[in-house]
Amino acid sequence: MITVPDLRDADPGVFTRHAQRWTYLAGRIAGRGRELADHLAALTDWQGTAGDSARANLAEQHRKLTDVAEHLGGIPPVLTSVGDRLTQVQQRLHEAIGMAEDNALHIQPDGTVRATDFAPQGGDRLAAKLTTVVRFLLREATIADEEAAAALRGLTPHATGFAPAAGGAPGTTASGAMPARGTAPAEVKRWWDSLTPQEQEAQLLAHPDQLGALDGIPAVYRDRANRVVLDTQRSALDTERAALAAKPHRSDDENHRLDDIDGKLRGLDAVTGRLNVAPSAARLQPYLLGISTDGNGRAIVAMGNPDTATNVATFVPGTGAKLATCRGDLERADTMALAARKSGSPSTSVITWVGYDAPQSIVPQAAEDRFADGAKQDLERFQDGLRATHEGAPSHNTVIGHSYGTTVVGITARDEGLNADDVVFVASPGVGVENARGLHLVGVSPDQVGQHVHATVAQHDPIRVAAGSHGPAPTGDDFGGTTFASNPGAAGPWYELGWNPSVHSQYWDPGNRALDNMGNIIAGKPTS
Amino acid sequence: MQNTMTQTQAAQRVEEHARRALAVLPRQARPELLIAETTQCDDPTDNGPLGRVIASVEYQVHDLPPAGFGEDFDALRTWWEANDFRVLADERPANPYLWVEHTGDGFRLALKANDLGELYLTGSSPCVWPDGTPAPTE
Numbered sequence: 001m002i003t004v005p006d007l008r009d010a011d012p013g014v015f016t017r018h019a020q021r022w023t024y025l026a027g028r029i030a031g032r033g034r035e036l037a038d039h040l041a042a043l044t045d046w047q048g049t050a051g052d053s054a055r056a057n058l059a060e061q062h063r064k065l066t067d068v069a070e071h072l073g074g075i076p077p078v079l080t081s082v083g084d085r086l087t088q089v090q091q092r093l094h095e096a097i098g099m100a101e102d103n104a105l106h107i108q109p110d111g112t113v114r115a116t117d118f119a120p121q122g123g124d125r126l127a128a129k130l131t132t133v134v135r136f137l138l139r140e141a142t143i144a145d146e147e148a149a150a151a152l153r154g155l156t157p158h159a160t161g162f163a164p165a166a167g168g169a170p171g172t173t174a175s176g177a178m179p180a181r182g183t184a185p186a187e188v189k190r191w192w193d194s195l196t197p198q199e200q201e202a203q204l205l206a207h208p209d210q211l212g213a214l215d216g217i218p219a220v221y222r223d224r225a226n227r228v229v230l231d232t233q234r235s236a237l238d239t240e241r242a243a244l245a246a247k248p249h250r251s252d253d254e255n256h257r258l259d260d261i262d263g264k265l266r267g268l269d270a271v272t273g274r275l276n277v278a279p280s281a282a283r284l285q286p287y288l289l290g291i292s293t294d295g296n297g298r299a300i301v302a303m304g305n306p307d308t309a310t311n312v313a314t315f316v317p318g319t320g321a322k323l324a325t326c327r328g329d330l331e332r333a334d335t336m337a338l339a340a341r342k343s344g345s346p347s348t349s350v351i352t353w354v355g356y357d358a359p360q361s362i363v364p365q366a367a368e369d370r371f372a373d374g375a376k377q378d379l380e381r382f383q384d385g386l387r388a389t390h391e392g393a394p395s396h397n398t399v400i401g402h403s404y405g406t407t408v409v410g411i412t413a414r415d416e417g418l419n420a421d422d423v424v425f426v427a428s429p430g431v432g433v434e435n436a437r438g439l440h441l442v443g444v445s446p447d448q449v450g451q452h453v454h455a456t457v458a459q460h461d462p463i464r465v466a467a468g469s470h471g472p473a474p475t476g477d478d479f480g481g482t483t484f485a486s487n488p489g490a491a492g493p494w495y496e497l498g499w500n501p502s503v504h505s506q507y508w509d510p511g512n513r514a515l516d517n518m519g520n521i522i523a524g525k526p527t528s
Numbered sequence: 529m530q531n532t533m534t535q536t537q538a539a540q541r542v543e544e545h546a547r548r549a550l551a552v553l554p555r556q557a558r559p560e561l562l563i564a565e566t567t568q569c570d571d572p573t574d575n576g577p578l579g580r581v582i583a584s585v586e587y588q589v590h591d592l593p594p595a596g597f598g599e600d601f602d603a604l605r606t607w608w609e610a611n612d613f614r615v616l617a618d619e620r621p622a623n624p625y626l627w628v629e630h631t632g633d634g635f636r637l638a639l640k641a642n643d644l645g646e647l648y649l650t651g652s653s654p655c656v657w658p659d660g661t662p663a664p665t666e
Contacts, residue, residue, distance in 0.1 A: 338563075342642060344642030344644045505569075506569070510636075510651075511638040513616075516638070520623065525642075526623065
């Protein structure tokens with residue numbers, strides 16, 4: 001039986017919000033079913049036993065997905081109904097509580113109302129009447145709750161197709177079967193490939209947060225999982241923000257948290273905005289490969305499908321990189337994808353990898369290696385994942401670091417080995433090694449690495465002063481890499497010794513030679 | 529910090545520069561506008577003045593035979609040099625990339641070809657304040 005405090009403090013809106021999520025998920029599964037139907041239609045010309053078998057299998061999966069979507073579609077009306085009923089009952093309870101308070105009556109948790117010593121004359125009679133009303137409301141709420149529970153039990157798990165398969169085969173909701181985060185991407189890919197389409201959909205439905213963060217899951221599915229995660233995290237931040245903003249008096253910590261939330265919401269807006277841009281020659285189809293609002297936040301977004309592109313580049317930004325300020329880093333990925341196209345890349349994917357806790361200050365944080373040390377295993381595994389999920393012939397993979405991002409790329413290649421054909425260091429304060437031979441690129445022999453290490457720094461970029469803090473500049477003659485040209489930038493004033501901080505960010509400006517050269521490298525062409 | 533032309537004026541000017549360059553190419557050239565946009569020309573981590581933008585356009589030029597790209601590059605270089613542009617980079621033949629800057633207004637244009645037989649023209653403005661005047665400082 002629901003008690004007075006239960007009903008008084010309930011948030012019936014939660015049912016409506018969950019109904020919206022189930023509606024969304026049912027729609028996504030129905031969409032997957034339609035995709036399968038399209039695949040089926042495309043297979044009509046495939047003759048022979050293998051074709052018959054494939055069509056039969058796909059037809060069965062299509063039927064199951066359609067069934068699942070249909071049954072899942074039954075959940076939102078139940079949730080909406082119970083939400084509406086509880087809202088009405090709760091409103092009447094609040095009216096009863098108000099009446100009790102006005103007449104110095106006390107309502108007990110079980111609905112019994114008693115007159116206090118301060119009650120006016122006739123308080124006992126009023127208390128008895130109110131007892132009847134409140135208990136009726138509690139019964140109404142309990143019935144609504146029980147009816148909703150029964151209706152939902154009728155929908156899951158067998159009716160929705162999510163029950164364990166017969167014969168002890170792995171159940172579709174067996175989260176234990178999912179590899180843990182940090183598992184080798186090739187192993188993750190094998191696990192994913194072992195699932196039926198229905199099982200894959202079930203994993204997407206049940207564990208989008210875990211699936212979206214797993215290197216080795218194909219980009220198309222990772223994108224779907226992370227879009228759900230993005231919605232969930234935005235909702236959580238919105239809720240927390242509303243609660244904080246409603247407080248009449250906030251502590252310094254709470255004000256700091258409010259600023260933090262506002263920044264992250266701006267970052268989520270930037271990601272959402274880019275996800276919603278219609279694909280074009282200049283704005284490739286985006287894939288959300290990672291999103292998180294924890295710590296400084298994470299945003300890993302691919303412009304173009306990395307699993308099918310001929311040329312794939314990963315861009316690692318430097319000091320100041322975080323979810324809140326990712327908009328510019330997303331634009332740079334678009335800029336580089338177009339530059340690669342102009343250099344003759346037949347198909348391209350450029351990924352913005354805000355996948356680590358970057359230093360947030362030039363002094364002292366950017367002088368420390370610990371941020372790169374904290375990133376190296378994640379970057380290594382991410383690159384391995386790109387290899388594991390790529391379809392057809394291996395893609396030409398490039399990793400591009402900017403500023404402290406070059407330190408991350410260098411230290412990863414030094415300590416873990418980096419699954420890339422080329423690396424690019426733009427405006428580097430040092431990459432953790434004395435010489436290009438200290439960098440390990442998977443599949444590239446040590447004596448050839450120098451030809452796959454490309455670096456540039458603009459003439460008036462003050463990062464030149466910082467070179468040495470993480471090792472010698474990779475543009476140096478003794479480093480053993482290949483340098484390429486960039487726009488020198490405008491000289492700064494004499495009192496800045498000619499250094500111009502703006503130049504540090506101009507490598508991606510339209511027409512800059514550095515941008516043209518980065519396009520060349522991504523496309524596998526020579527630089528100048 | 530100095531006043532500049534506005535974002536709208538920069539967008540108009542870069543389009544004019546690009547149109548004049550495209551008119552130099554053979555008549556059958558068919559330009560396709562890929563991008564006309566303004567982007568930030570600084571980022572929040574470089575301590576530079578914030579709030580300025582670059583107006584840019586990006587055209588892909590169709591229907592010109594790749595065998596004639598060399599002549600197209602030559603024709604545009606000649607025209608640009610005769611019309612107040614200076615050459616910042618001409619990296620042919622290793623890299624078919626020609627980059628010029630107008631000596632008066634600082635606008636830049638670049639012509640780029642690739643081995644897929646594609647030709648692109650990029651135009652960009654200097655950094656300008658959106659309203660022509662520096663953003664107020666706190």
